[in-house]
Structure formats: structure tokens, C-alpha cells
Amino acid sequence: MNGKPLLTCTGDRTGDSVTTPDWRAAVTAPCPSPNCSLPTGVIARLGDRAPRGSGAAQPDDLRRGQRPQWKITLGSRLTIAKVADRPGPPIPPCSRALVEADGRHQSGRLRGADRIGVLMGSAMRTVGQDNQGQKYALTSDEDDADFWGFAQGADGLFTPLSGDEGTRQVHLAGCFPQGGLLKSVDLVGTRRAMAGNAWFEILGADGATMGSYFVGGVTVVDVQPSAHGAGLIDLTVTLWCENALPGADGIWDLVRAGRMNRTGMWHELDPEGKRAWLSVALWSHQYRRQGKPDVAAGQMFTLNGRHVVDEDSFYCAMGEAINGPGGYFGWNLDALDDCLTGRWGAAPPFTLQWESSDEARARLTERVPTRDGEASLFDLIAEIFERRGICVVLR
Secondary structure, eight states, rough: OSSSOOOOOOSSSOEEEESSSGGGGGOOOSOOOOOSSSTTTTTHHHHHHTTOOOSSSOHHHTTTTTTOEEEESSSEEEEEEOSSSSSSSOOOSSSSSBBTTTSSSSOOOOOTTTTTEEEEETEEEEEEETTTTTEEEEEEETTOOOEEESSEEETTTTSSOOOSSSSEEEHHHHHHHHEHHHHHHHTTSSSSGEEEEEEEEEOOOOOOOOEEEEEEEEEEEEEEEOOOOOEEOOOOEEEEEESSOHHHHHHHHHHHHHHOOOOTTTTTHHHHHHHHHHHHHHHTTHHHHHOOOOBOOOOEEEEEEEOOOSSHHHHHHHHHHHHOOOOOSSSSSSHHHTTTTSSSBSSSOOEEETTHHHHHHOOOOOOOTTEEEEEHHHHHHHHHHHHHHHHEOOO
């Protein structure tokens, strides 16, 4: 790639998008952002191939004096979609572009319509009565047009890992396989039963994607009839996934049911549970905000430090202070610093009133290495706030 990229990945910031006749120029190197859920190399791999249908301008386009325009959007993955030539509302910067087949944006189910098309990248699938109860979906990482189907259950995806390899055995209940996954079903027991890499999508009650995990080496190892409905099967697959944390499935269920709506729901979680809470808060951030802009600069937020007992509980409390119940505002020091630059719920500068700060200071004593030696976690947090112009009132 020659010249400066038009778009640089800054994490799960779905506002980072560009419309250009040269989509390749907008794709850049692996993401350095601490708030990014994209695995290393995904953006680079996308740069090596064009999305389906993204060829040169067609004769009809040239006769009209137009060039095809491509909107590249960064969300939980990179979305490349054609922007319709005719006038109309633009495709919004959401992590999954919801559009009809003709390219017009729709932000949910159509009134009076039984089914709507959902275009993810260029993979067409249908959401409607036939897919009620479906909680998961898979789409090939190699080809966005290769949609692998839905599943009603995914036992084993959020279980603890043995060792560092990240390999899991997942039971996909009530599955209707399509595309590359269906081909692998026909090849169970052979080396060709590996379907490849995919995005494992967590679906909301409305069928929209709440978040997704990158999974590698998806291989079908067993096929059984399903009790979930006619025409469905239960698949057992092996796959690699290091980011699906134990306990996260129950938290996704709260998001799906709209029940992550009270402050302090994370207070009683153990350390592993708090980490899972933060992971879901990150990967569901854009879905839950629904394009809502940052709170304007100069506002005051209240951080309740009473339940801040360690680093993860601080981030749980901080996310809640800025973005409400289940909110996200960092899950490590680098991510916190990144969030304080804006576009994660609050525009800087702002005032943070830290209640029970003495209790938090007494608990956030972990020594963290720095360039000049080491410092307490509390002091490093305070330093980040100061550097970003945040006025912290210790109470």
C-alpha cells in the first residue's frame, strides 16, 4: 500500500469510517488499540482481498459519470459495504450494517413485514419468524458472503480453558448449517471436516448482533438429530477461541433480555466473573449505545469507590459511572487512557467525583512497573486522569 492510509483502526469505535472509491487505500495494518477486539492480522488479511462485488466501476456507473463508493467501518470487525448511488439516508457507522437488499438502511424490523434482510459485510441472511430462538450465528472470516448459519445453543464456548492453546469443544444445539459449515458436515471423519476460521456472533432477541468472537480452525466432529425442531441438527465442533471468558454467557443473556439495567450488578461477582463482565461490556458497547453520542464536555460524573477492591472492580465502577449499568470505560490502564480521549461515552474534559476514594486508595495498592521504577495502581490512575485534563474530586 502506498501513501498514508485513509483509515487507522482505533478499536471498537464504529464512528471511524471513510467513504472512498478505493477501498484498499483505507485498510491498514493490525490494530494497536487497547480497546480493539480484532485479532492481530485481521485488517491486514482483509487488505489482501476485495469484498465480493467490489470490482472496478461498471460501464453503467461510468456512463452516469459515477464511481462506486465503498464505506469502510470499524466495529467488532471491519465492514466494507457499497453505498447506494441514489439519494437516501447513509449507512450508519454501526458494527453490523443493517440494510435491505437494495441498500437502503433499516434500523430494525420493518413494520408490517415478516422478514427483513440483514447484510453483514456482503453476507445476506434473513431474520424473521423462522429464526426465533436463535442466539448465535457464524460467518466465515475468509469470505463475508459465506454465512454458516444459526444455532440455539453453544455449550462449551464459555468454559474454562485447559492450558494456553485456547482449543474448545462446542456443542451447537438447534443448528441450521449453511455454506462452508454445511460442507464440513458432509465430511465428518475426514481431514476436510475443518470449515476454517469464523466470527461467532452473539445475537440479541431481535436477531441483531450484540458482539462477536473470532474463532479459528472450526472443525465438525459429530452430527446428531436435534430436539429443537424439524430440519435442525446438533453439531459438535472443535475450535480455537481465547476471548470467550467463563461466565460471559450469563452476562450476554442479561444484555439479550435487557436486564443489565441496575447499578451494582457486578458487586457480588468473583474476580473471574468481573473479568467476564468487563469483556461483555467492551464487546457489547456499540450495540448497547445504538449510536448515541458522547455526553458533552464539562459534565460531572460520580464514581462510587465503595466496592472498588481491585483493578477490575475499578473498571466496572468506572464504566458504570460514565455509561450506566453494564457500561464500559476501559479494562486496563491503556484502555482507560484511550477512552479518556473521547467517543466512549463522555467527551473530555469532565469532572469525576470519586466517592469513598480513601477506601479505594487503600485497596488499589498494587505496584505497577513504570519507566521510572514503579508506582501504586491508584497513583497511576490519578496520573492518567490528570494528563487527560479530568478534574477528579476525591470524596
